[in-house]
Amino acid sequence: MSTGTRRATIADVAREAGVSTSTASVVFSGKVNVAAATREKVLSAATALGYTGPDPRAASLRTGRSGIVGVVLAGELRHAFLDPVTTAMMDGLTDALASISTGILLLRDDPREDEPPAITEAPVDAVVLIGCSARAREVLEVVRRRGLPVVVIEGDAGIDVPQVTLDNREASATIARHVFQLGHRRAATITLPLDSARERAVLTPEREAAATVSVTLDRLAGFREAFPEAVAITAAGSLVDEGHLVARMLLANDDGELRHDRPTAIIAQSDLLAVGAIRAAEELGLHVPDDLTVVGFDGIAADGIGSLELTTMAQPALEKGRAAGEQVARMLDGEGGDSVHFACEFRAGETAGPPAV
Numbered sequence: 081m082s083t084g085t086r087r088a089t090i091a092d093v094a095r096e097a098g099v100s101t102s103t104a105s106v107v108f109s110g111k112v113n114v115a116a117a118t119r120e121k122v123l124s125a126a127t128a129l130g131y132t133g134p135d136p137r138a139a140s141l142r143t144g145r146s147g148i149v150g151v152v153l154a155g156e157l158r159h160a161f162l163d164p165v166t167t168a169m170m171d172g173l174t175d176a177l178a179s180i181s182t183g184i185l186l187l188r189d190d191p192r193e194d195e196p197p198a199i200t201e202a203p204v205d206a207v208v209l210i211g212c213s214a215r216a217r218e219v220l221e222v223v224r225r226r227g228l229p230v231v232v233i234e235g236d237a238g239i240d241v242p243q244v245t246l247d248n249r250e251a252s253a254t255i256a257r258h259v260f261q262l263g264h265r266r267a268a269t270i271t272l273p274l275d276s277a278r279e280r281a282v283l284t285p286e287r288e289a290a291a292t293v294s295v296t297l298d299r300l301a302g303f304r305e306a307f308p309e310a311v312a313i314t315a316a317g318s319l320v321d322e323g324h325l326v327a328r329m330l331l332a333n334d335d336g337e338l339r340h341d342r343p344t345a346i347i348a349q350s351d352l353l354a355v356g357a358i359r360a361a362e363e364l365g366l367h368v369p370d371d372l373t374v375v376g377f378d379g380i381a382a383d384g385i386g387s388l389e390l391t392t393m394a395q396p397a398l399e400k401g402r403a404a405g406e407q408v409a410r411m412l413d414g415e416g417g418d419s420v421h422f423a424c425e426f427r428a429g430e431t432a433g434p435p436a437v
Contacts, residue, residue, distance in 0.1 A: 088129040096125035108133055149177060149408055150185045150204035152197075152219050154211050154276070157186060163318050163352060164380040166210070169233065169401035173208065176405025180412065189219050197222050204228065206408045211235045211295060229411035231404045236294050242407045242417030244400050248295055251393040251424035252302025252349075255375050258391075258426065259345045260306040263434045264373060268311040268343040269303045270326045270353045272296040272318055280326065283312040299349045299377065311343070315353055320384065323348060323356020331372070332364055344372065344435040351376035351392055358385045358431065369433035379427055391429035396422050 094104035099118060107114050107122040114122075126132075151173065153160045160166045174184060182205070187198045189209070197219045199207060206229040209220060220237055223230045230237075233244045259267055271283065274291035281287070283300075291297055300312060313329055315322035331342045348354035354376030361372045368374050368388065376382070379394025400422060407417040 088126075088131040090131070092129055093122060093125045093131050096129060097121040146203040146205055147181065148183045148185050148204045150187055150199055150202050150207045152187045152189045152199060152207060152209045154189050157188065159317055159319065163350070165318075165350075165378050165395070165397045168380075168397035169210070169404075172398040172401025172403075173405040174401075176402045176409060180409050182409075182412075199223060206230065206412055208233065208404050208408060209235060209237070211293065217292075229408060229417065231407045231411075231417060233400055233404050234295050242411075243419045244403045244407075245419065245421045246295075246395055246400065247421070247423045248298035249302040251395070251426075252299040252347075252377065253305040254302075254424075254426055255377065255391070255393050256303045256306035256347055259347060259373060259375060259432060262345075262373065262432060264343075264345040266310075266341075266343045266435075267307045267345040267347055268313070268330050269300065269307075270323060270330075270346060270348045270357060271300055271312055271314045272349045272353075273316060274314050278316045279314060280316045280322065281314060283314055287314070296349065303347055307347075315349075318350040318352050320352050320356040320359070323350075323353035324360045325356070326353070327357035327360035328364070331360060331366070336364070338364060338366075345432075346372065346374045348374065348376045351378040351380045351382050351390060354390055354392070354431070355382050355384050358388070358390075368431050371436055373432045373435070375432050377424075379425070385431070388431055389429035391432040392427050393424040394427045395424045 090104050090108070091101050094101040097104060099122060103114065103118065104122050107119050151170070153166070177184065185202060185204055187202060189197065199219050200222050207223045209230065209232045211234055220230065220232070220241070231242045231244065234246055235243070237243055272293065272295060274287060274293055274296055303310070311330065313326045315326050327346060330346065332338055346357045348357055354374050357374045358368050361368055361374065366372045376390050376392040379392050382390040403420040407420070411417045
Protein backbone atom coordinates (compact mmCIF):
# COMPACT_ATOMS: atom_id res chain seq x y z
CA MET A 81 0.00 0.00 0.00
CA SER A 82 1.08 3.62 -0.46
CA THR A 83 1.09 6.21 2.26
CA GLY A 84 2.28 9.11 0.03
CA THR A 85 4.28 11.61 2.03
CA ARG A 86 2.55 10.64 5.27
CA ARG A 87 4.77 8.85 7.77
CA ALA A 88 3.80 5.18 7.96
CA THR A 89 2.21 4.13 11.24
CA ILE A 90 2.19 0.90 13.18
CA ALA A 91 -1.41 0.41 12.00
CA ASP A 92 -0.21 0.57 8.38
CA VAL A 93 2.42 -2.04 9.14
CA ALA A 94 -0.14 -4.31 10.83
CA ARG A 95 -2.48 -4.13 7.80
CA GLU A 96 0.37 -4.84 5.40
CA ALA A 97 1.50 -7.84 7.48
CA GLY A 98 -2.02 -9.12 8.09
CA VAL A 99 -1.78 -9.01 11.86
CA SER A 100 -3.39 -6.99 14.63
CA THR A 101 -1.98 -3.60 15.58
CA SER A 102 -1.17 -4.92 19.07
CA THR A 103 0.86 -7.79 17.58
CA ALA A 104 2.82 -5.41 15.37
CA SER A 105 3.44 -3.15 18.37
CA VAL A 106 4.95 -5.90 20.52
CA VAL A 107 7.32 -6.86 17.70
CA PHE A 108 8.86 -3.38 17.95
CA SER A 109 8.68 -3.11 21.73
CA GLY A 110 10.53 -6.39 22.22
CA LYS A 111 8.73 -6.86 25.54
CA VAL A 112 6.80 -10.00 24.50
CA ASN A 113 7.99 -13.06 22.59
CA VAL A 114 6.43 -13.36 19.13
CA ALA A 115 6.57 -16.32 16.76
CA ALA A 116 9.49 -16.05 14.35
CA ALA A 117 7.26 -16.22 11.27
CA THR A 118 4.99 -13.45 12.58
CA ARG A 119 7.96 -11.30 13.52
CA GLU A 120 9.43 -11.71 10.03
CA LYS A 121 6.13 -10.70 8.36
CA VAL A 122 5.89 -7.56 10.49
CA LEU A 123 9.50 -6.53 9.89
CA SER A 124 9.20 -7.16 6.15
CA ALA A 125 6.06 -5.03 6.02
CA ALA A 126 7.83 -2.27 7.97
CA THR A 127 10.75 -2.31 5.54
CA ALA A 128 8.42 -2.10 2.57
CA LEU A 129 6.62 0.89 4.08
CA GLY A 130 9.75 2.64 5.33
CA TYR A 131 8.60 2.34 8.92
CA THR A 132 11.55 2.55 11.35
CA GLY A 133 9.75 2.31 14.67
CA PRO A 134 7.37 4.20 16.93
CA ASP A 135 7.43 7.99 16.75
CA PRO A 136 9.42 9.09 19.82
CA ARG A 137 7.22 12.19 20.08
CA ALA A 138 4.14 9.99 20.50
CA ALA A 139 5.96 7.89 23.09
CA SER A 140 6.85 11.09 24.94
CA LEU A 141 3.21 12.16 25.02
CA ARG A 142 2.12 8.76 26.32
CA THR A 143 4.75 8.46 29.05
CA GLY A 144 5.14 12.12 29.99
CA ARG A 145 8.91 11.79 29.49
CA SER A 146 11.26 13.45 27.07
CA GLY A 147 13.83 10.66 26.95
CA ILE A 148 16.54 13.22 27.81
CA VAL A 149 18.87 13.60 30.80
CA GLY A 150 20.28 17.07 31.42
CA VAL A 151 24.01 17.28 32.24
CA VAL A 152 25.03 20.56 33.85
CA LEU A 153 28.67 21.62 33.49
CA ALA A 154 30.46 24.65 34.90
CA GLY A 155 31.87 27.30 32.60
CA GLU A 156 32.31 27.25 28.84
CA LEU A 157 31.50 23.88 27.25
CA ARG A 158 34.35 24.34 24.79
CA HIS A 159 36.75 24.45 27.73
CA ALA A 160 35.10 21.58 29.56
CA PHE A 161 35.66 19.23 26.65
CA LEU A 162 39.33 20.12 26.38
CA ASP A 163 39.71 18.15 29.63
CA PRO A 164 40.03 14.37 29.03
CA VAL A 165 38.55 13.76 32.49
CA THR A 166 35.28 15.37 31.41
CA THR A 167 35.15 13.44 28.15
CA ALA A 168 35.85 10.15 29.96
CA MET A 169 33.07 10.86 32.47
CA MET A 170 30.68 11.64 29.63
CA ASP A 171 31.63 8.39 27.90
CA GLY A 172 30.80 6.46 31.06
CA LEU A 173 27.55 8.35 31.53
CA THR A 174 26.36 7.72 27.97
CA ASP A 175 27.32 4.05 28.25
CA ALA A 176 25.11 3.64 31.30
CA LEU A 177 22.19 5.59 29.83
CA ALA A 178 22.27 3.68 26.53
CA SER A 179 20.47 0.77 28.20
CA ILE A 180 17.37 2.94 28.70
CA SER A 181 17.57 4.67 25.29
CA THR A 182 18.07 8.09 26.84
CA GLY A 183 19.75 11.07 25.21
CA ILE A 184 21.81 13.84 26.84
CA LEU A 185 21.30 17.60 26.85
CA LEU A 186 24.39 19.62 27.85
CA LEU A 187 23.77 22.77 29.87
CA ARG A 188 25.92 25.40 31.61
CA ASP A 189 25.42 26.32 35.25
CA ASP A 190 26.27 30.01 34.78
CA PRO A 191 23.30 31.97 33.41
CA ARG A 192 23.95 35.41 31.96
CA GLU A 193 23.17 38.34 34.27
CA ASP A 194 19.71 37.81 35.81
CA GLU A 195 18.68 34.91 33.62
CA PRO A 196 17.32 31.84 35.42
CA PRO A 197 19.35 28.62 35.11
CA ALA A 198 18.85 26.90 31.76
CA ILE A 199 17.56 23.82 33.56
CA THR A 200 14.47 25.76 34.72
CA GLU A 201 12.47 24.92 31.61
CA ALA A 202 14.67 22.33 29.90
CA PRO A 203 12.66 19.28 28.73
CA VAL A 204 14.54 16.66 30.75
CA ASP A 205 13.58 13.64 32.86
CA ALA A 206 16.58 13.74 35.21
CA VAL A 207 19.71 15.79 35.84
CA VAL A 208 23.41 15.09 36.44
CA LEU A 209 25.36 17.94 38.04
CA ILE A 210 29.13 17.85 37.62
CA GLY A 211 30.52 19.64 40.65
CA CYS A 212 28.47 21.74 43.02
CA SER A 213 29.63 25.34 42.99
CA ALA A 214 27.51 28.26 44.16
CA ARG A 215 25.86 28.38 40.75
CA ALA A 216 25.34 24.63 40.70
CA ARG A 217 23.61 24.78 44.08
CA GLU A 218 21.12 27.21 42.54
CA VAL A 219 20.57 24.70 39.74
CA LEU A 220 20.09 21.96 42.32
CA GLU A 221 17.33 23.93 44.01
CA VAL A 222 15.56 24.39 40.67
CA VAL A 223 15.82 20.66 39.97
CA ARG A 224 14.41 19.84 43.41
CA ARG A 225 11.46 22.18 42.88
CA ARG A 226 10.74 20.44 39.59
CA GLY A 227 10.83 17.07 41.36
CA LEU A 228 13.40 15.62 38.95
CA PRO A 229 15.80 12.80 39.86
CA VAL A 230 19.30 14.22 40.27
CA VAL A 231 22.81 12.85 40.77
CA VAL A 232 25.81 15.02 41.65
CA ILE A 233 29.35 14.10 40.55
CA GLU A 234 31.91 15.45 43.04
CA GLY A 235 29.98 18.08 44.91
CA ASP A 236 28.40 18.55 48.32
CA ALA A 237 24.69 18.36 47.55
CA GLY A 238 23.36 17.26 50.95
CA ILE A 239 22.60 13.87 52.37
CA ASP A 240 19.39 13.33 50.39
CA VAL A 241 20.95 13.54 46.91
CA PRO A 242 22.86 10.58 45.41
CA GLN A 243 26.47 11.57 44.84
CA VAL A 244 29.45 10.14 42.99
CA THR A 245 32.45 11.11 45.09
CA LEU A 246 36.23 10.85 44.89
CA ASP A 247 38.81 10.79 47.68
CA ASN A 248 40.20 14.17 46.60
CA ARG A 249 41.70 15.17 49.94
CA GLU A 250 43.26 11.78 50.66
CA ALA A 251 44.65 11.45 47.14
CA SER A 252 46.12 14.95 47.21
CA ALA A 253 47.71 14.25 50.58
CA THR A 254 49.23 11.03 49.21
CA ILE A 255 51.03 12.72 46.33
CA ALA A 256 52.06 15.70 48.49
CA ARG A 257 53.61 13.32 51.04
CA HIS A 258 55.46 11.59 48.20
CA VAL A 259 57.00 14.92 47.19
CA PHE A 260 57.83 15.74 50.82
CA GLN A 261 59.49 12.34 51.29
CA LEU A 262 61.67 13.01 48.26
CA GLY A 263 63.16 15.86 50.29
CA HIS A 264 61.30 18.91 49.01
CA ARG A 265 60.49 21.68 51.47
CA ARG A 266 59.81 24.55 49.03
CA ALA A 267 56.74 23.36 47.21
CA ALA A 268 53.90 25.31 45.62
CA THR A 269 50.54 24.27 44.25
CA ILE A 270 48.54 25.31 41.21
CA THR A 271 44.88 24.88 42.06
CA LEU A 272 41.72 24.55 40.04
CA PRO A 273 39.33 27.54 40.10
CA LEU A 274 37.84 28.51 43.48
CA ASP A 275 34.51 29.81 42.19
CA SER A 276 32.62 30.98 39.11
CA ALA A 277 34.88 34.05 38.80
CA ARG A 278 37.73 31.70 37.76
CA GLU A 279 40.41 34.22 38.74
CA ARG A 280 44.09 33.52 38.17
CA ALA A 281 45.74 34.91 41.32
CA VAL A 282 47.70 34.12 44.46
CA LEU A 283 45.45 32.43 47.00
CA THR A 284 44.68 34.59 50.02
CA PRO A 285 42.77 33.68 53.20
CA GLU A 286 39.94 35.95 52.04
CA ARG A 287 39.64 34.26 48.65
CA GLU A 288 39.82 30.82 50.22
CA ALA A 289 37.10 31.70 52.76
CA ALA A 290 34.77 32.73 49.92
CA ALA A 291 35.54 29.68 47.75
CA THR A 292 32.66 27.52 46.55
CA VAL A 293 34.28 24.66 44.59
CA SER A 294 34.66 21.71 46.95
CA VAL A 295 37.04 19.74 44.70
CA THR A 296 39.55 22.59 44.75
CA LEU A 297 39.29 23.03 48.52
CA ASP A 298 39.58 19.29 49.21
CA ARG A 299 42.70 18.92 47.08
CA LEU A 300 44.17 22.04 48.68
CA ALA A 301 43.54 20.61 52.16
CA GLY A 302 45.35 17.40 51.22
CA PHE A 303 48.32 19.36 49.87
CA ARG A 304 48.55 21.34 53.10
CA GLU A 305 48.88 18.21 55.19
CA ALA A 306 52.45 18.04 53.88
CA PHE A 307 53.08 21.72 53.07
CA PRO A 308 50.95 23.86 55.40
CA GLU A 309 52.66 27.17 54.64
CA ALA A 310 53.29 26.74 50.91
CA VAL A 311 52.31 29.22 48.19
CA ALA A 312 49.17 28.46 46.20
CA ILE A 313 48.02 30.15 42.99
CA THR A 314 44.61 29.50 41.46
CA ALA A 315 44.31 28.86 37.75
CA ALA A 316 41.39 30.08 35.66
CA GLY A 317 40.65 26.56 34.49
CA SER A 318 42.07 23.08 34.03
CA LEU A 319 44.00 24.01 30.91
CA VAL A 320 47.60 23.55 29.75
CA ASP A 321 47.89 27.28 29.03
CA GLU A 322 46.79 28.09 32.58
CA GLY A 323 49.41 25.75 34.04
CA HIS A 324 52.02 27.45 31.89
CA LEU A 325 51.03 30.97 32.98
CA VAL A 326 50.83 30.14 36.69
CA ALA A 327 54.11 28.21 36.66
CA ARG A 328 55.88 31.23 35.18
CA MET A 329 54.48 33.31 38.04
CA LEU A 330 56.00 30.83 40.48
CA LEU A 331 59.34 30.35 38.76
CA ALA A 332 60.33 33.67 37.18
CA ASN A 333 60.10 37.42 37.57
CA ASP A 334 58.33 39.60 35.01
CA ASP A 335 61.63 40.04 33.13
CA GLY A 336 62.02 36.27 32.74
CA GLU A 337 64.81 35.91 35.29
CA LEU A 338 64.47 32.90 37.58
CA ARG A 339 63.23 33.77 41.06
CA HIS A 340 65.63 33.04 43.90
CA ASP A 341 62.71 31.87 46.05
CA ARG A 342 61.19 29.65 43.39
CA PRO A 343 59.78 26.29 44.53
CA THR A 344 61.69 23.08 43.95
CA ALA A 345 58.40 21.26 43.40
CA ILE A 346 55.03 22.16 41.87
CA ILE A 347 51.99 20.10 42.78
CA ALA A 348 49.23 20.75 40.25
CA GLN A 349 45.57 19.93 40.86
CA SER A 350 45.18 18.49 37.36
CA ASP A 351 47.42 16.80 34.82
CA LEU A 352 46.73 19.51 32.24
CA LEU A 353 48.00 22.14 34.68
CA ALA A 354 51.06 19.96 35.35
CA VAL A 355 51.81 19.70 31.62
CA GLY A 356 51.68 23.49 31.36
CA ALA A 357 54.04 23.82 34.34
CA ILE A 358 56.56 21.44 32.73
CA ARG A 359 56.47 23.46 29.50
CA ALA A 360 57.08 26.68 31.42
CA ALA A 361 60.01 25.13 33.27
CA GLU A 362 61.59 23.98 30.02
CA GLU A 363 61.20 27.45 28.48
CA LEU A 364 63.04 28.88 31.48
CA GLY A 365 65.91 26.41 31.10
CA LEU A 366 64.90 24.13 33.98
CA HIS A 367 64.99 20.38 33.62
CA VAL A 368 62.26 18.15 35.05
CA PRO A 369 62.79 16.44 37.43
CA ASP A 370 66.46 17.42 38.00
CA ASP A 371 65.78 21.12 38.61
CA LEU A 372 62.05 20.98 39.32
CA THR A 373 59.62 18.26 40.37
CA VAL A 374 56.15 18.52 38.84
CA VAL A 375 53.27 16.21 39.73
CA GLY A 376 49.65 16.20 38.65
CA PHE A 377 46.26 14.75 39.41
CA ASP A 378 43.92 12.73 37.13
CA GLY A 379 45.89 10.02 35.34
CA ILE A 380 45.13 11.12 31.77
CA ALA A 381 47.36 10.47 28.77
CA ALA A 382 49.50 13.57 29.22
CA ASP A 383 50.70 14.81 25.82
CA GLY A 384 53.17 17.57 25.20
CA ILE A 385 55.92 16.59 27.67
CA GLY A 386 58.07 14.51 25.34
CA SER A 387 59.01 11.07 26.55
CA LEU A 388 58.41 11.92 30.20
CA GLU A 389 55.72 10.02 32.06
CA LEU A 390 53.90 12.24 34.53
CA THR A 391 53.82 11.35 38.22
CA THR A 392 50.18 11.68 39.23
CA MET A 393 47.14 10.38 41.07
CA ALA A 394 44.97 8.45 38.61
CA GLN A 395 41.22 8.76 39.05
CA PRO A 396 38.55 6.44 37.55
CA ALA A 397 36.79 9.09 35.44
CA LEU A 398 35.01 6.63 33.15
CA GLU A 399 33.67 4.68 36.14
CA LYS A 400 32.46 7.89 37.81
CA GLY A 401 30.36 8.77 34.79
CA ARG A 402 29.04 5.24 34.47
CA ALA A 403 28.06 5.18 38.16
CA ALA A 404 26.12 8.43 37.74
CA GLY A 405 24.28 7.04 34.73
CA GLU A 406 23.41 3.84 36.54
CA GLN A 407 21.88 5.77 39.43
CA VAL A 408 19.86 7.93 37.04
CA ALA A 409 18.55 4.80 35.30
CA ARG A 410 17.55 3.31 38.66
CA MET A 411 15.69 6.43 39.73
CA LEU A 412 13.85 6.72 36.41
CA ASP A 413 12.75 3.14 37.00
CA GLY A 414 11.23 4.16 40.32
CA GLU A 415 14.03 2.95 42.59
CA GLY A 416 16.07 4.96 45.06
CA GLY A 417 19.49 6.23 44.06
CA ASP A 418 22.64 5.42 46.01
CA SER A 419 25.85 7.38 46.52
CA VAL A 420 29.02 5.79 45.13
CA HIS A 421 32.57 6.53 46.30
CA PHE A 422 35.78 6.02 44.32
CA ALA A 423 39.46 6.16 45.26
CA CYS A 424 42.48 7.34 43.26
CA GLU A 425 45.64 5.36 42.63
CA PHE A 426 49.19 6.73 42.88
CA ARG A 427 51.03 6.40 39.58
CA ALA A 428 54.79 6.88 39.77
CA GLY A 429 56.22 8.55 36.69
CA GLU A 430 59.41 10.35 35.70
CA THR A 431 58.64 13.94 36.68
CA ALA A 432 59.38 13.72 40.42
CA GLY A 433 62.78 13.42 42.04
CA PRO A 434 64.86 14.75 44.95
CA PRO A 435 65.59 18.49 44.97
CA ALA A 436 68.84 19.66 43.45
CA VAL A 437 71.57 20.10 46.04
